[in-house]
Amino acid sequence: MAARACGLCHIAFHVPAGQPLARRLQRFFGFQPLAAREAGGWKQLALRSGDAVFLVNEGAGPGEPLYGVDLHHSVPSATNLCFDVEDPDAAARALAAQGCRVLVPPVRVQDAQGAATYTVLRSPAGNLSLTLLARASYRGRFLPGFRPVPSAPGPCWVSHVDHLTLACTSGSSPALRRWFHDYLGFRHLPLSPGEDPELGLEVAAGSGGGGLRLTALQSPMCSSVPTLVLAESLPGATSTQDQVEQFLARHRGPGLQHVGLYTPNILEATKEMVLAGGELLKPPEAYYQQPGKEGQIHAAGQQPSFLAQQGILIDGEKGKFLLQVFTKSLFAEDTFFLELIQRQGATGFGQDNIRALWQSVQEAAARKSQGA
Template sequence: MTSYTDKGEKHEQGKFICFDHITFWVGNAKQAASFYCTKMGFEPLAYRGLETGSRDVVSHVVKQGKIIFVFSSALNPGNKEMGDHLVKHGDGVRDVAFTVEDCDYLVQKARERGATVIEDPHVVEDKSGRVKLAVVQTYGDTTHTLVEREGYSGLFLPEFHAPLSHDPLLDKLPISKLNFIDHVVGNQPDDEMVSVVEWYQKNLLFHRFWSVDDKQLQTEFSALRSIVVANYEETVKMPINEPAMGKRKSQIQEYVEYYGGPGVQHIAMNTSHIIDTIRNLKERGMEFMSVPSTYYQQLQEKLKLSKVKITEDLSILEELNILVDYDDNGYLLQIFTKPVQDRPTVFLEVIQRHNHQGFGAGNFKALFEAIEADQSARGNLTVLSPNGTSEQI
């Protein structure tokens, strides 16, 4: 496991501030938005569709804390771009948007370094003000939108209106207390991680923040490599994963096969109250990964030798299946949902940090073993031959 201290050169012009929003392309935006509201505790924020003058695409926007998700679907038959995306990937993340300063400069520099610009910087406006937007291509069919808000005071973005209705059920459900997006993970096919990391370093001037290799992240059956890139201020963190050769197909390889290539694997959301959050999310019916009780027995033994003191009650963490990772400076608590659609692709993470900026490397083995149990139930924990093909066992 490696942490990096070299952030590269600080640029006076152009800056990535934070995650702005994440856009999912889905088969039924209304139902997807409802799922995230009822199961994950989001609230409807904004809407764009036929009633607001949008004739081709409908979007339902939901929010919790500073986290904004947009669910978009095609309105008409024959929308080839969205239709092809849905057939290939299933419901998934199309775009990860960043709030930026000086969108023009960032796009100009990215283009000069070889990035593909999908949409040049352009202004959209309404009575609440102006927003400048641009879109660049990243891994696979995923894009990044750069959002320069210029004091915009509307609900979300121009052309979006208030939600058409309010679901009375939401007022009766326990509060989830998710605050902001901690990181967004992108899975790559084998041997493509480094080139994607270099794309972020070269085109967006991100730097390597943290990494682990397959010698550190492995189970009896599978392994992965991961490099985290971040902006200069380290407010945007993007782990990039790839599978490593093991005895069986890894969850990264399973993702790539079912998603039809590289894409966003999971979104980690930060909370200050993970015990309350997970209790409430489970009460809402959200499904999470579980780990064997031996994980907590081993954790208690290892903590006896550590300087760090976990303030939460370990028996409650065990009851809720919350994982603990730590070093001499602090610790983090994390838990992962099961996939949030039928394909074993996108899932969510809830994380709480106590002076620990890692990504749960100490938990990868326990997490992988839990995922492998689910993979086996799906018939996907298959034997890998040396050429990387898999056989059912």
């Protein structure tokens, strides 16, 4: 029996005291404070943009932060995905019987606004845990145990979480796919016609060898559950680490590499984020000079000069397009980052854009090594 996820409540992060993640989310990316809690050595702050909620757990208390666990990871990290389910108690019993490791047995939390019940699972994706939560009867602003935080109206550039990308060790995608299928009911989402779920989509980096293997998974229960994307490196002859290998080294193992945030207006969102001081990853200059790229941009109703100025990538054809831009890392360890994505009928993840991102990261690494 799988515990069917029917929504994403929040994504949780663990950071040391004084780490500026919460301030950066507010200042650069338009997230607004939602609710807070301080207890047991932990400062917990939930921030929201549209339906996307990030929970920043700051500190390192002797116990566990509410609605999660502290796995004592050595670097700041996105550590927990909290999914809405119908019955955490039944899910915990069934999953434990199937061999799933339950880190926190079902806990009921209650305050004046109602109650919620949750349980926490250990995933095979590095330090990432999964919280299964039932909160249908809760009337408060966030979750029981948190106090509402007043905030002034601010920008809302993001509407919801589009996808979650896990960086995996080479060869581990099939086992991860089966885990999410068996325990949470996720199913393979083909990114190309006739795609083998065991092999995923191979995106070759170019003549230098290497590339990425992507396997997408989605919940059949509810469209509000973001797509999970498993990313691993392909064997190759490149002399420098690719972005997945860099993440694994700097993060010290597998984990949540980035969150794709959906924006209904990527042009406005990127412009305002840059004005606020947010740093975006620029694609190679040659990206916008590729044969047919200018025509593709015009066909999507966009201007090449503005997309190039903001570093926005575009992919698609036949009236269906995808626009993407990536931030620089939110942590000094150069691991976790955000993606802004706008879909104009496209459902994939931009195979050509993945190559462009790959090339920009490789070029940046080369420049850094030459200047060292």
